[in-house]
Amino acid sequence: MATLTLRDIPDDLIVGLEQLARAHGRSLDSQVIECLRREIKAYSEAMNWLKDVKALRAELPDSPMPMDELVAATERDSH
Numbered sequence: 001m002a003t004l005t006l007r008d009i010p011d012d013l014i015v016g017l018e019q020l021a022r023a024h025g026r027s028l029d030s031q032v033i034e035c036l037r038r039e040i041k042a043y044s045e046a047m048n049w050l051k052d053v054k055a056l057r058a059e060l061p062d063s064p065m066p067m068d069e070l071v072a073a074t075e076r077d078s079h
Contacts, residue, residue, distance in 0.1 A: 049074075 021031035053074050057067070065073075 017028060017031055017035070020026075020035075021028050024031065024034075026034065053071055056074065057070055060070075
């Protein structure tokens with residue numbers, strides 16, 4: 001496994017991470033790893049969702065529907 005060194009982390013961020021770590025029974029290192037893991041997963045899911053929206057839009061024959069309406073329709077269908 002790799003080692004990552006971070007510098008100049010704001011004090012309020014450290015305090016927040018320490019609070020989260022205590023609340024979840026984790027070490028500070030484990031909490032940071034979990035935060036990074038969740039962020040990467042959320043980003044990946046958002047990119048997959050955007051890819052799906054673009055694919056749906058590409059299937060529409062010269063649709064006059066603006067992208068924001070298409071996104072809203074896709075969100076409604078997914079809930």
